[in-house]
Amino acid sequence: MLSRSDLADVPIGPAEVVRAVEDAYLAFAGGDSDNPRKLSVAHPDGWSVAYAMLGRDGRRRVVAMKTSYKFDPHHDRSTKRYYTTITLYDDATGLPIAMMDCARVGALRTPAVSALLVRETVRPGARSVLLIGTGTQGRNALPQLLAANPQLDRLMLYGTHAEGLAAVKAELLHHHPEAELEIVDDPYAAARSADVILATAGPGTKVALESSDMAPGAVAVLVGYGLAPSTLGDADRVIATSAEQMALTGTDMAGPDGRLRRVDAELPQILSRRAVGRIAEDEKIFVYNSGLVLTDIAVAHALAVRAIAEGRGTQVPLWD
Structure with missing residues (x-):
């Protein structure tokens, strides 16, 4: 058993996480x-939602099951509860590897996916990025983004929580001491000059950028909240990690007719060069980052192997 505290400071760098995630795709x-x-179940009034995900990593020979449960009745940080776990099995020996808290796995995996999505869709010559949100995903977004897109050197941040703004800056400077972070007061004005928009805010955000707020050639990545449905509906091109999962979890981005725009290409096919992310420089591209459990497996396995080697965690006689 590997707890959240067992995994909190297991060393792993942004570039290594990006490589592990790309390899999984x-x-x-x-x-x-x-x-x-x-699979998902949700409270009819939106108080809670739970997911269950199963995956098999054929290269690592690992099978895993991940579960997540979010209780968020008032869209307020003080009452929100979110728990994720992942259980890893060695598909070469048939033995369990670990049952572990998945909070850090998700905190690392999701921004690594965004980094790859941006790398494959950003227009040539792009330099500026606007990050919306300072929660867990926002705090890890920029180091992973720069690991895959080092040319991005104008970094803008919008958030409403002072401690979150400080945490995003601290995490960025930990990995990139020379980086400069610009705190913006008007996300709409900032978006009009951004080549990349990362929307990682929580459901309580008042920001909802429209397609008209995007510059020609910009790419907008939806991780949490911060984008209006028009950014999808009016996009010249739509990219997703998984069209199937976007159909399941992206229903709040449906157009006036209640339907989601079709996906033009998925990230695994783009990475394997069976599809392309961008066709023209002036395209406005909408990207949906829903994650695949295979990317959780890749990061979780890397963390588990290191944690176990360091003697962390608690061995339990679950099946004795």
């Missing part, structure tokens, strides 16, 4: 891994 695109559609 390439294995999936090559037919070496399996990633069935996630």
